[in-house]
Amino acid sequence: MTDERLDRYAELAVRVGANVEEGQEVFLGGRIEHAPLIRALARASFRAGASYVDVLYTDQHIRRAMIELGPDSALTYSPPGLLARWKHMGEVKGASVGTTGEAEPNLLADLDGERVGGAQMKELAQESMRQLGEKLVNWTGIAYPNEGWAQQVFGEPDVERLWEAVAFCVRLDEEDPVAAWTDHMKRLKSRAAALNELGVDAIRFRGPGTDLTVGLSERSIFDAALFETSWGREHVPNMPTEEVFTTPHRDRTEGVIRSTRPLALLGQVVVGLELRFENGRIVSVAAEEGADVVRGQVDTDEGSHYLGELALVDGTSRVGQTGITFFDTLFDENATCHIAYGFGIPHSYDGEPGGEGYNVSTVHTDFMVGGPEVEVDAVTNDGRDVPILRQDVWQLET
Amino acid sequence: MTDERLDRYAELAVRVGANVEEGQEVFLGGRIEHAPLIRALARASFRAGASYVDVLYTDQHIRRAMIELGPDSALTYSPPGLLARWKHMGEVKGASVGTTGEAEPNLLADLDGERVGGAQMKELAQESMRQLGEKLVNWTGIAYPNEGWAQQVFGEPDVERLWEAVAFCVRLDEEDPVAAWTDHMKRLKSRAAALNELGVDAIRFRGPGTDLTVGLSERSIFDAALFETSWGREHVPNMPTEEVFTTPHRDRTEGVIRSTRPLALLGQVVVGLELRFENGRIVSVAAEEGADVVRGQVDTDEGSHYLGELALVDGTSRVGQTGITFFDTLFDENATCHIAYGFGIPHSYDGEPGGEGYNVSTVHTDFMVGGPEVEVDAVTNDGRDVPILRQDVWQLET
Numbered sequence: 001m002t003d004e005r006l007d008r009y010a011e012l013a014v015r016v017g018a019n020v021e022e023g024q025e026v027f028l029g030g031r032i033e034h035a036p037l038i039r040a041l042a043r044a045s046f047r048a049g050a051s052y053v054d055v056l057y058t059d060q061h062i063r064r065a066m067i068e069l070g071p072d073s074a075l076t077y078s079p080p081g082l083l084a085r086w087k088h089m090g091e092v093k094g095a096s097v098g099t100t101g102e103a104e105p106n107l108l109a110d111l112d113g114e115r116v117g118g119a120q121m122k123e124l125a126q127e128s129m130r131q132l133g134e135k136l137v138n139w140t141g142i143a144y145p146n147e148g149w150a151q152q153v154f155g156e157p158d159v160e161r162l163w164e165a166v167a168f169c170v171r172l173d174e175e176d177p178v179a180a181w182t183d184h185m186k187r188l189k190s191r192a193a194a195l196n197e198l199g200v201d202a203i204r205f206r207g208p209g210t211d212l213t214v215g216l217s218e219r220s221i222f223d224a225a226l227f228e229t230s231w232g233r234e235h236v237p238n239m240p241t242e243e244v245f246t247t248p249h250r251d252r253t254e255g256v257i258r259s260t261r262p263l264a265l266l267g268q269v270v271v272g273l274e275l276r277f278e279n280g281r282i283v284s285v286a287a288e289e290g291a292d293v294v295r296g297q298v299d300t301d302e303g304s305h306y307l308g309e310l311a312l313v314d315g316t317s318r319v320g321q322t323g324i325t326f327f328d329t330l331f332d333e334n335a336t337c338h339i340a341y342g343f344g345i346p347h348s349y350d351g352e353p354g355g356e357g358y359n360v361s362t363v364h365t366d367f368m369v370g371g372p373e374v375e376v377d378a379v380t381n382d383g384r385d386v387p388i389l390r391q392d393v394w395q396l397e398t
Numbered sequence: 399m400t401d402e403r404l405d406r407y408a409e410l411a412v413r414v415g416a417n418v419e420e421g422q423e424v425f426l427g428g429r430i431e432h433a434p435l436i437r438a439l440a441r442a443s444f445r446a447g448a449s450y451v452d453v454l455y456t457d458q459h460i461r462r463a464m465i466e467l468g469p470d471s472a473l474t475y476s477p478p479g480l481l482a483r484w485k486h487m488g489e490v491k492g493a494s495v496g497t498t499g500e501a502e503p504n505l506l507a508d509l510d511g512e513r514v515g516g517a518q519m520k521e522l523a524q525e526s527m528r529q530l531g532e533k534l535v536n537w538t539g540i541a542y543p544n545e546g547w548a549q550q551v552f553g554e555p556d557v558e559r560l561w562e563a564v565a566f567c568v569r570l571d572e573e574d575p576v577a578a579w580t581d582h583m584k585r586l587k588s589r590a591a592a593l594n595e596l597g598v599d600a601i602r603f604r605g606p607g608t609d610l611t612v613g614l615s616e617r618s619i620f621d622a623a624l625f626e627t628s629w630g631r632e633h634v635p636n637m638p639t640e641e642v643f644t645t646p647h648r649d650r651t652e653g654v655i656r657s658t659r660p661l662a663l664l665g666q667v668v669v670g671l672e673l674r675f676e677n678g679r680i681v682s683v684a685a686e687e688g689a690d691v692v693r694g695q696v697d698t699d700e701g702s703h704y705l706g707e708l709a710l711v712d713g714t715s716r717v718g719q720t721g722i723t724f725f726d727t728l729f730d731e732n733a734t735c736h737i738a739y740g741f742g743i744p745h746s747y748d749g750e751p752g753g754e755g756y757n758v759s760t761v762h763t764d765f766m767v768g769g770p771e772v773e774v775d776a777v778t779n780d781g782r783d784v785p786i787l788r789q790d791v792w793q794l795e796t
Contacts, residue, residue: 032430032455039459046467053464054477057430057455061437066451069444079452080486085479 003040005163009142009172010040012239013097014048016181017140019235020095022049027089027137029056030099034144041097050095054085060107060267067111067119075115078123086124090131093231096139100330103148108267116266117296125362133346133353135228138235142170143330152327169240169318169331185236187398188224192244194398195222195312195388199381203248203310203388205257205337207374209274214310214339215252217357219350222246227347240319242334245311247344249357251280253307260336261368264327268293273367275341281305282341294365298341303361309340309348313370315392329366337370337389401438403561407540407570408438410637411495412446414579415538417633418493420447425487425535427454428497432542439495448493452483458505458665465509465517473513476521484522488529491629494537498728501546506665514664515694523760531744531751533626536633540568541728550725567638567716567729583634585796586622590642592796593620593710593786597779601646601708601786603655603735605772607672612708612737613650615755617748620644625745638717640732643709645742647755649678651705658734659766662725666691671765673739679703680739692763696739701759707738707746711768713790727764735768735787 014020026045030038035057042053066074089096108116131137143149145166147157154161167173174180200222202215225241228234259273272288282305285295298304313320313336320335342364346353354360370376376389378396387395412418424443428436433455440451464472487494506514529535541547543564545555552559565571572578598620600613623639626632657671670686680703683693696702711718711734718733740762744751752758768774774787776794785793 032433035430035457035459039457039463042460042463043467046463051469052472052475052477053460053468054479055457055460057457059433059437059453059455061433062440062451062453065437065440065444069441070451071449074450077450079450079483081452081479081483084482085477088478 005167005172006036006040007044008177009170010037010044012170012172012177013041013140013142014044016178017142017236017239018095018097018138019233020045020048020050020138021233023051025089025092025094026050026053027056027085027094027096028053029058029096030144031103032057032059033103033146033148034099034101037099037144056085060102060104063119063267064107064111067108067115075119076122078121082121083124083127086127086131090134090136093229094137096137098139098141099144100141100328101144101146101149102264102267102328103146105148105152105264105267105327109269113268113290113292114296116268117293118300120300120362122362129343129362135230135346138229138233140235140237140239141330142239143328149328153324165322165324168322171318181236185224185226188241188244189226190398191394192222192224194396195244195378198378198386198396200378201381202252202379204377204379205369205374207371209258210256210369210374212253212255212257212277214248214307216246217249219355219357220246220248221348221350223348238330238334240331240334242317242319243311243313245309245345245348247349247358248307248310249280250306250359251357253277253280257339257369259367259369260371260374261325261332262327263367264329265290265293265365266297269327270294270367280307297363297365300363301361303359304342304363306341306359306361307339308342308344308359308361308364309366311338311366312376312388313337314389314394316394320392332368333366336368337374337376338366338368340364340366403565403570404434404438405442406575407568408435408442410568410570410575411439411538411540412442414576415540415634415637416493416495416536417631418443418446418448418536419631421449422447423487423490423492424448424451425454425492425494426451427456427494428542429501430455430457431501431544431546432497432499435497435542454483458500458502461517461665462505462509465506465513473517474520476519480519481522481525484525484529488532488534491627492535494535496537496539497542498539498726499541499544499547500662500665500726501544503546503550503662503667503725507667511666511688511690512694514666515691516697518698518760520760527741527760533628533744536627536631538633538635538637539728540637541726547726551722563720563722566720567732569716579634583622583624586639586642587624588796589792590620590622592794593642593776596776596784596794598776599779600650600777602775602777603767603772605769607656608654608767608772610651610653610655610675612646612705614644615647617753617755618644618646619746619748621746636728636732638729638732640715640717641709641711643707643743643746645747645756646705646708647678648704648757649755651675651678655737655767657765657767658769658772659723659730660725661765662727663688663691663763664695667725668692678705695761695763698761699759701757702740702761704739704757704759705737706740706742706757706759706762707764709736709764710774710786711735712787712792714792718790730766731764734766735772735774736764736766738762738764
């Protein structure tokens with residue numbers, strides 16, 4: 001890995017992803033193993049005119065110690081200092097960059113799944129949701145290629161190969177990545193516009209083990225991941241992003257869905273997840289592996305039993321093109337269609353979070369449900385059945 | 399390094415150093431490079447009954463980015479989240495362990511010294527001083543042997559050799575380190591008692607480049623580093639500790655003193671420091687290397703121009719016996735006599751911090767002034783001149 005590549009990556013995240021403003025406070029967060037990237041982000045932020053860069057390093061080993069040895073009360077505790085940091089970020093309308101890419105992906109694998117799934121800083125998650133709803137922060141998430149993550153992906157610690165895949169997915173291979181991102185977001189936005197024009201009442205997934213209808217609300221909007229803060233600052237919340245998504249109606253999902261890719265969740269891996277829905281609510285959780293961590297998380301609150309997102313991704317996705325399972329949702333969710341249980345996305349809902357049909361929760365977990373064998377159709381408001389995806393090919397004209 | 403040794407070390411720091419109570423919140427802080435020790439401390443804390451373990455990882459590279467690229471206002475800014483974390487620690491009467499041992503000791507060496515010396519979270523430092531004065535936290539500091547630090551000490555990254563030296567200094571080589579610490583602290587406490595009984599009015603240092611008289615106040619008390627919190631919880635604030643110390647009178651230091659060992663200060667190294675005092679105040683700062691960082695720090699506030707500590711260490715010191723310059727004040731200050739400019743120590747002052755003769759500041763920097771060539775004498779309240787140290791040998795009966 002060259003420092004030059006790391007610096008270009010950090011510049012892209014700061015300039016296009018979070019789109020840091022002159023004079024803004026910048027909040028960085030990631031694992032201690034991501035230090036080289038976090039440091040590059042700090043330098044890029046100061047170069048972009050940050051008034052201060054506040055870094056929060058996290059460590060899965062500390063989380064492991066807490067889940068393994070700590071009292072129950074520790075699992076849902078929000079340290080007041082951390083909460084104050086978050087509140088301050090909202091108050092000053094800060095910018096934020098978070099990093100993913102687990103260095104020890106199996107570190108929590110042997111712990112009690114329900115305990116792992118239920119461990120969440122509740123008050124902090126609520127504050128985080130509030131800020132998302134009020135659009136107080138321009139933020140982004142990017143991944144840091146590292147040995148442990150490469151080991152999980154390739155079976156060997158080939159960081160260089162992972163870097164190449166990541167660079168391709170985030171368009172760092174382009175001569176002018178900023179221009180490439182502008183074009184890319186335009187394409188996704190026009191796809192979202194076409195869906196909105198169609199007037200979608202529900203999306204139906206059919207495939208092996210899957211027959212699920214996700215009903216939308218009248219306020220559901222299809223959008224792409226180019227967000228705007230409350231004061232009009234654009235930012236790209238994930239890099240990569242390949243999806244158009246909406247916030248479905250909380251109570252209108254029916255049927256059964258089976259995941260099509262492994263889901264790396266809170267330090268465990270979930271394979272062959274099967275969720276059954278009645279009146280929007282998850283009524284059963286099964287999986288070949290890792291059902292407990294999902295059960296633990298679905299039991300977080302009432303809203304965690306309902307969907308908050310539905311996203312459509314086709315075979316032109318750069319992530320999908322790599323053919324790689326990344327075991328990192330930031331990437332895997334952009335390889336194919338996905339849905340998420342937990343909170344709805346404010347940017348794809350016409351109204352305040354918590355309004356008619358909008359699902360409120362402190363969790364939001366995406367999992368992958370698309371692929372060449374899964375047919376995706378729209379049922380329109382006027383009762384038509386319109387194919388959206390066949391064999392991973394986008395069917396709707398944009 | 400074996401995990402078993404790391405666990406014993408962490409247990410010692412948690413059980414004897416911070417002396418964590420059942421049900422206490424524990425606050426850990428250290429460099430990201432100290433993660434193996436921080437993790438062991440977290441496990442030891444939970445095993446000791448901690449209700450929660452809050453970890454704050456810091457990164458010198460982020461500090462470097464700020465000093466190099468950030469605006470002036472960033473240098474003295476205290477992030478509100480961090481401030482809230484500290485206040486909370488005091489409110490709940492928490493326990494705390496901090497770690498030292500720079501992994502990249504020369505990282506800030508090429509930066510502007512005055513900027514390095516002046517970079518301090520002011521409000522946070524004030525809060526920290528307040529809590530020290532009110533004795534709200536049972537805390538300790540220990541060091542983490544690592545490659546970069548070993549490289550600085552030995553000229554090669556011989557971590558094992560550094561570990562052996564550290565283990566010897568903190569009595570981890572003893573079969574029962576807890577018992578060894580109990581005996582050791584008793585010895586130091588009786589030495590402090592003998593000095594208090596003597597009735598010391600001033601301490602005089604004479605040696606090459608040095609002729610300094612440090613006057614005490616009527617409220618100055620000699621003590622050893624076995625502290626008690628406001629609610630009576632004992633803790634050992636540094637491991638190792640070999641000193642007996644007092645808080646001198648703010649205005650009664652006269653003469654000149656030359657440091658006898660290099661001082662690692664804020665990412666730079668200060669060699670041959672020479673300070674001149676008039677009426678207690680530092681009136682000139684000179685050094686063979688690194689004068690600027692001292693100047694920058696001495697200019698922090700008015701109190702940083704005055705002494706806040708005087709400490710006596712003899713040749714029986716385990717740190718001194720190693721013959722090693724550690725470039726880490728936690729060790730080097732325990733090899734020989736030292737003094738500190740900046741805030742006074744509440745535990746060695748009979749009264750509230752800020753009372754008659756007590757120096758208040760947001761900094762506290764120890765530097766080494768003792769050695770075989772330096773004679774140390776006490777001038778007693780009744781006008782006698784009593785030898786305390788000759789050739790590093792303790793002269794006073796205990």
